[in-house]
Amino acid sequence: MTEPLLTVDGASVRFGAFKALTDVGFSIQPNELVALIGPNGAGKTTLLNVLSGEITPQGGTVHFSGRNITGNAPHRIVADGLVRTFQAAEPFQRLTVRENVMIGGVSHHQLGLLPSLLGRGRALLDHGVLRAEADQHLATVRLAELAGQPASVLTAGQRRLLSIARALASGAQMLVLDEPGAGLNDIEKRVLGDIILALSASGKTILFIDHDMPLVSRIARRILVLDQGRIIADGEPAAVRSNPRVLEAYLGQRGVVPARTAPSRAVAAKPLLDVSNLSVSYGGLAALDGVSLGVGQGEIVALVGANGAGKSSLLRAIAGVEASRADRMTFDDVDLRGESADRAVARGINLVPEGRALFSSLTVLQNLAAGRYARRRAEGFRHVMWRSATERRIFAERLEAVYQLFPVLKERAGQLAGTLSGGQQQMLAIGRALMGEPRLLMLDEPSLGLAPQVLAEILRCVERLRDDGLTILLVEQNVSAALGIADRGYVLANGRVAAQGSGRSLLEDTRITEAYLGSGDRELERAAQGVRAVAV
Amino acid sequence: MTSWRIPALIALLVLCAASRSGYLVSLLVVIGLQALPAIGLALIAGYTGQISLGHAAFYGLGAYGAALIGKWFGVPAWLDVILATSLVAVIAWAIGWLVFRLKGHYLAMATLAFGIIVQVGFVELHDVTGGPNGLTGIPPLALFGYTLNGDFVFLPAVWVVTIIAIVCAENLIASPTGLAMRAISENERVAGSVGNNVQSIKRLIMMVSGLCCALGGSLYAHYVGYLSPGPFDVGFSVKLLLMVAIGGFADVWGVLFGVIFITLLGELLKPLGAYDVVAYGVLLVVSVIYCPNGLLHGLSALLGRGLRIVNVGRAP
Numbered sequence: 001m002t003e004p005l006l007t008v009d010g011a012s013v014r015f016g017a018f019k020a021l022t023d024v025g026f027s028i029q030p031n032e033l034v035a036l037i038g039p040n041g042a043g044k045t046t047l048l049n050v051l052s053g054e055i056t057p058q059g060g061t062v063h064f065s066g067r068n069i070t071g072n073a074p075h076r077i078v079a080d081g082l083v084r085t086f087q088a089a090e091p092f093q094r095l096t097v098r099e100n101v102m103i104g105g106v107s108h109h110q111l112g113l114l115p116s117l118l119g120r121g122r123a124l125l126d127h128g129v130l131r132a133e134a135d136q137h138l139a140t141v142r143l144a145e146l147a148g149q150p151a152s153v154l155t156a157g158q159r160r161l162l163s164i165a166r167a168l169a170s171g172a173q174m175l176v177l178d179e180p181g182a183g184l185n186d187i188e189k190r191v192l193g194d195i196i197l198a199l200s201a202s203g204k205t206i207l208f209i210d211h212d213m214p215l216v217s218r219i220a221r222r223i224l225v226l227d228q229g230r231i232i233a234d235g236e237p238a239a240v241r242s243n244p245r246v247l248e249a250y251l252g253q254r255g256v257v258p259a260r261t262a263p264s265r266a267v268a269a270k271p272l273l274d275v276s277n278l279s280v281s282y283g284g285l286a287a288l289d290g291v292s293l294g295v296g297q298g299e300i301v302a303l304v305g306a307n308g309a310g311k312s313s314l315l316r317a318i319a320g321v322e323a324s325r326a327d328r329m330t331f332d333d334v335d336l337r338g339e340s341a342d343r344a345v346a347r348g349i350n351l352v353p354e355g356r357a358l359f360s361s362l363t364v365l366q367n368l369a370a371g372r373y374a375r376r377r378a379e380g381f382r383h384v385m386w387r388s389a390t391e392r393r394i395f396a397e398r399l400e401a402v403y404q405l406f407p408v409l410k411e412r413a414g415q416l417a418g419t420l421s422g423g424q425q426q427m428l429a430i431g432r433a434l435m436g437e438p439r440l441l442m443l444d445e446p447s448l449g450l451a452p453q454v455l456a457e458i459l460r461c462v463e464r465l466r467d468d469g470l471t472i473l474l475v476e477q478n479v480s481a482a483l484g485i486a487d488r489g490y491v492l493a494n495g496r497v498a499a500q501g502s503g504r505s506l507l508e509d510t511r512i513t514e515a516y517l518g519s520g521d522r523e524l525e526r527a528a529q530g531v532r533a534v535a536v
Numbered sequence: 537m538t539s540w541r542i543p544a545l546i547a548l549l550v551l552c553a554a555s556r557s558g559y560l561v562s563l564l565v566v567i568g569l570q571a572l573p574a575i576g577l578a579l580i581a582g583y584t585g586q587i588s589l590g591h592a593a594f595y596g597l598g599a600y601g602a603a604l605i606g607k608w609f610g611v612p613a614w615l616d617v618i619l620a621t622s623l624v625a626v627i628a629w630a631i632g633w634l635v636f637r638l639k640g641h642y643l644a645m646a647t648l649a650f651g652i653i654v655q656v657g658f659v660e661l662h663d664v665t666g667g668p669n670g671l672t673g674i675p676p677l678a679l680f681g682y683t684l685n686g687d688f689v690f691l692p693a694v695w696v697v698t699i700i701a702i703v704c705a706e707n708l709i710a711s712p713t714g715l716a717m718r719a720i721s722e723n724e725r726v727a728g729s730v731g732n733n734v735q736s737i738k739r740l741i742m743m744v745s746g747l748c749c750a751l752g753g754s755l756y757a758h759y760v761g762y763l764s765p766g767p768f769d770v771g772f773s774v775k776l777l778l779m780v781a782i783g784g785f786a787d788v789w790g791v792l793f794g795v796i797f798i799t800l801l802g803e804l805l806k807p808l809g810a811y812d813v814v815a816y817g818v819l820l821v822v823s824v825i826y827c828p829n830g831l832l833h834g835l836s837a838l839l840g841r842g843l844r845i846v847n848v849g850r851a852p
Contacts, residue, residue, distance in 0.1 A: 078730060
């Protein structure tokens with residue numbers, strides 16, 4: 001066996017009490033093509049920042065081509081030949097495509113200050129080696145004909161390719177690509193895959209993070225799986241896909257919530273929320289592409305799907321936080337399109353955002369009171385300034401209801417929200433939303449960073465809320481737990497609805513596993529035909 | 537493309553000098569002197585994206601430095617200009633080393649504080665700077681035994697230096713380092729991720745920037761022959777920033793236009809006395825909001841729109 005090019009040994013990173021990486025160790029041989037996957041919050045980006053020198057690990061070492069690079073400055077690590085790209089690609093918008101790539105070459109064609117002032121640098125840029133190299137790298141990623149265009153006109157896929165060309169221009173021996181395929185369409189992904197394979201064939205060593213399993217299975221020879229800051233699997237794609245620990249990391253432990261005996265309830269004839277052909281895009285990146293769904297009065301609907309499938313974007317679009325386009329988006333027959341977020345809350349659509357978004361320097365009670373704001377504002381501005389008798393009565397009622405559901409919040413009413421535990425914070429976030437008299441409660445990843453028992457408690461509360469007549473739209477990473485309590489579910493993949501059905505039936509459905517982990521054999525056939533791998 | 541600009545500038549200067557108008561020529565000298573710090577500020581604030589509210593300090597340090605070096609060591613005026621400029625360049629590099637750990641508002645506040653500290657130093661160090669009474673008796677610049685006394689002979693000297701600075705600044709911007717500067721102003725993290733030593737480039741440009749300011753300041757000292765702390769206060773830093781903003785930040789010739797515009801405007805605003813600051817403030821806000829690419833670009837865009845409307849109106 002040859003000497004590995006990159007060796008990470010026992011790397012550990014802590015942010016305060018939170019352990020982002022624990023004793024991570026792996027090595028990569030020269031010219032290997034390796035994928036790094038893992039669920040949300042697994043520590044992938046932290047690991048990447050450790051490799052690129054932006055974070056110095058508290059423990060462990062990183063060796064690159066025989067040298068210890070732990071804690072070196074980012075530009076030194078690039079000079080050694082280890083170069084990263086960013087998830088958002090981030091081209092320099094005010095520069096041309098060619099200039100973007102030339103930036104990568106600047107560091108090893110550095111010119112002294114005096115020659116620069118005297119005009120010696122002009123030639124280097126206009127017709128010198130820097131320009132020739134840039135054109136060569138642009139040809140490698142098939143962007144040569146756009147060289148003179150401003151980088152702002154590029155599509156999302158072209159931006160990713162440009163960032164790869166920029167990394168190549170800095171003399172990279174090994175490329176570390178952060179989600180190069182996120183948000184790209186199938187054709188762009190195929191081109192990206194071809195280019196990554198070509199780079200690998202030309203002798204580059206590549207490590208890339210991605211969530212799109214069809215793409216990963218197609219190009220990677222080896223997959224590393226990171227979960228909760230640890231490497232849980234390392235091997236060939238087929239072996240990793242059938243590894244029970246990987247399935248558990250992605251789909252959650254079965255049996256967190258005891259199976260319900262109650263049969264699936266009848267869905268109201270007319271949906272409370274009715275969305276048809278909804279699309280959301282972030283500067284050219286399509287996050288949602290023509291999604292339709294309905295949520296009936298009094299049911300729990302679960303949205304599941306891999307990272308980047310568009311789940312949060314869907315909730316944010318319904319809440320009015322994200323600009324969107326839709327053929328129809330009605331809530332109780334009222335058109336929601338173009339409605340501002342605070343008006344949506346006043347209508348009874350409440351979002352409990354991912355990461356809770358509490359006011360951490362306010363007390364628990366103050367946080368709960370903040371949940372009334374949109375309702376009071378909708379009554380008129382003077383209601384923000386003082387509380388009417390009705391408002392005081394409703395406030396007391398709602399507070400009592402929240403305290404009944406989460407008694408711990410009553411005990412800690414005077415405590416600062418930032419000092420609560422993760423589970424209590426999640427309860428407070430839900431409680432704050434309940435203060436606003438919601439008719440549709442949307443929960444985005446309530447389990448993030450919580451222990452399974454705490455999640456089970458929160459999901460029991462969600463069920464109780466439903467039994468009291470509240471309608472709930474739930475996004476949850478722990479697929480088994482979410483579908484276990486849901487009346488119906490939707491599986492999102494690449495911004496589209498890949499499957500839908502009752503919670504029970506979806507749990508058995510193999511398409512869920514596919515949406516998360518892809519499927520080896522079918523993938524091969526479909527790649528040959530050039531058809532979407534994850535489709536209805 | 538820009539090759540016609542320098543001959544045109546020289547022609548304009550010759551034309552103004554030929555008018556024999558003392559007022560016009562003295563204005564041109566002031567414009568030339570202020571163009572140096574403005575171009576310096578454009579390099580760091582415009583092209584590299586690092587805001588500075590303390591550039592008047594470098595200008596002042598250059599002026600006092602040249603005057604004091606001349607007074608203490610009795611060196612000829614041209615030598616004290618060079619010595620003071622080099623010294624301030626080193627100081628600027630060191631200040632860059634100190635303040636570029638900060639970004640955004642914090643960077644603005646740190647540079648503002650630096651400007652104020654230097655200004656307070658000029659006022660309070662009576663024994664060295666003469667305090668509020670100032671320094672008098674600074675000899676005029678002399679070259680090859682010929683004394684540059686008076687506006688008509690000082691004009692070519694200052695504009696030769698200014699034009700050299702413009703050419704050097706343009707060369708720097710067109711070099712690989714200039715490309716890295718523009719990358720840093722857009723996204724430091726990405727610029728660093730492809731191997732550019734961001735901090736070192738920022739310090740280097742801060743040094744060049746401080747050098748330009750000090751050069752302008754030391755020439756100013758020998759031009760007026762008398763120094764007081766007043767012209768080097770924070771107000772002058774803001775005025776420099778205004779010149780750069782009017783010029784469109786990352787545009788050397790635009791900044792020169794900004795200097796001319798602000799200097800002429802200053803003449804118009806003289807009747808307002810100390811309230812001219814209000815006018816400058818309003819202008820800064822308006823130009824940053826409505827003409828983010830500079831007044832010239834803003835006006836030409838407006839003109840283009842007007843023409844289009846007129847043409848559409850004519851169309852049947």
